[in-house]
Amino acid sequence: MPSIRTLKIFLTVARCGTFSSAGELVGLTPAAIGLQIRTLEDELGVQLFDRSARAAVLNPIGRSLVPRVEEVLSQYELLEASVSGGEMSGTVVIGALVSALMGAFADALWSIRRRYPGLDVHLLAGMSSDFARKVEDGELDAAVVTQSPRPLPASLSWTPLYSEPMVLIVPTSPHFELPSEQIQILNEAPFMRFERSTWTGYLVEEVLKRCDAKVNEAMELNSIEAIIALVRQGFGISIVPKLANVAWDKDEALQLYSLDGVDIRRHVGLLERSKHGRMNFTEAIKKYFARN
Numbered sequence: 001m002p003s004i005r006t007l008k009i010f011l012t013v014a015r016c017g018t019f020s021s022a023g024e025l026v027g028l029t030p031a032a033i034g035l036q037i038r039t040l041e042d043e044l045g046v047q048l049f050d051r052s053a054r055a056a057v058l059n060p061i062g063r064s065l066v067p068r069v070e071e072v073l074s075q076y077e078l079l080e081a082s083v084s085g086g087e088m089s090g091t092v093v094i095g096a097l098v099s100a101l102m103g104a105f106a107d108a109l110w111s112i113r114r115r116y117p118g119l120d121v122h123l124l125a126g127m128s129s130d131f132a133r134k135v136e137d138g139e140l141d142a143a144v145v146t147q148s149p150r151p152l153p154a155s156l157s158w159t160p161l162y163s164e165p166m167v168l169i170v171p172t173s174p175h176f177e178l179p180s181e182q183i184q185i186l187n188e189a190p191f192m193r194f195e196r197s198t199w200t201g202y203l204v205e206e207v208l209k210r211c212d213a214k215v216n217e218a219m220e221l222n223s224i225e226a227i228i229a230l231v232r233q234g235f236g237i238s239i240v241p242k243l244a245n246v247a248w249d250k251d252e253a254l255q256l257y258s259l260d261g262v263d264i265r266r267h268v269g270l271l272e273r274s275k276h277g278r279m280n281f282t283e284a285i286k287k288y289f290a291r292n
Contacts, residue, residue: 002040004076007069009036013049014058014066015139070138074277092281093122095131095143099224099243100268104162105144108288112281119281127222128199132156135271142272142282146199152271160269161289164241166207168257171234182260186211190218190236192227200224203266204239210262228254241266 002010013022019030019037026033037056041048048062058066096105101123113119124140131143136156144161152158170178170185179185186208193215194201208215218236221227227238228246232253239259242248248256272282 002043004073006036006040007073009033010040010048011066011069011073011138013037013056014062015137017055017057019056066138070276074275076277090118091120091122092141092278093124093139095124095126095134095140095145097128097144097146097268098125099241099245100144101125104244104289104292108285108292111288112284115284129197132271135273138273138276141276141278142270142285144268145271146203147267147269149199149202155274156271157274158269158271159286160267161286162244163265163267164243166203166239166259166262166264166266167242168237168239168259169228169231170237170255170257171231172253172255173234175234176236182257183211183213185237186213186215188216191215192218192230192236192238193220194224194227194238194240195220195222198222200241200266203241203264207239207259207262207264210264211259 009022009026009028012025013019013033016022016025019033022028023030023033028036037049046061047059048065049056050059051057100106109121109123113121128143128145128148131140131145132148132152134140135143136153145158147158147160168182168186170189174189176190179188194204196202196205219230221230224240224243227240230236231238232251234253242256248254270282270285272279276282
């Protein structure tokens with residue numbers, strides 16, 4: 001009978017695609033990973049991967065085994081939780097927007113870690129659209145992401161945690177002539193745009209459509225924090241979510257404006273599979289935000 005550890009290694013190799021990458025994640029050499037996989041295949045009497053010099057790709061039998069192994073591991077984690085009286089322990093891998101890590105979500109993690117010291121949280125920063133695929137594939141247990149502009153697969157569930165209004169930010173000391181009217185500012189000032197292909201970029205485009213603005217494109221970035229820094233230095237204007245963790249009213253380098261007649265918000269929530277082995281952790285996150 002394969003061990004729980006061996007089954008976890010099988011899923012790690014399946015997700016990483018190489019023994020080397022899987023070994024880096026679990027702290028084993030590629031040779032040790034290969035030995036675990038060969039042992040599993042010997043015990044089951046089937047080959048699970050098509051191997052090459054650089055890759056280990058699941059064959060049809062291996063692919064069919066993945067959901068069954070995930071179910072076994074999920075049930076094992078639930079068993080651990082029941083034996084420990086609901087005490088959370090072990091490793092959770094979760095993704096989060098950088099802006100979320102700088103604000104309330106970091107407070108939520110800190111609170112949960114203090115309550116459950118046996119819990120080991122691996123945190124990855126990144127983009128909402130990238131995290132959605134990783135959650136669906138099981139690479140992440142959950143992720144804190146912007147609400148998707150498109151319907152999610154039936155296997156995924158998204159729970160809102162908090163929201164941020166989209167606002168116009170303008171430098172107090174611009175390196176350009178700043179018009180007095182909001183629509184003129186949007187049409188004429190150098191515009192720092194959040195990356196169009198992202199979920200937050202989609203919201204920015206919706207704001208511009210509602211404002212009927214034809215912006216003067218200056219730069220496109222994939223970091224809200226970098227955009228704010230550039231606007232503070234006077235290089236342009238932007239439309240961004242009003243991050244809860246930024247002391248906007250104390251920032252002498254920025255002016256912040258609500259958008260005339262436009263109320264669009266970035267909704268941030270917890271993305272997870274509809275059924276997974278770390279639901280006690282994700283429930284704790286959701287309860288934290290429900291209380292605060």
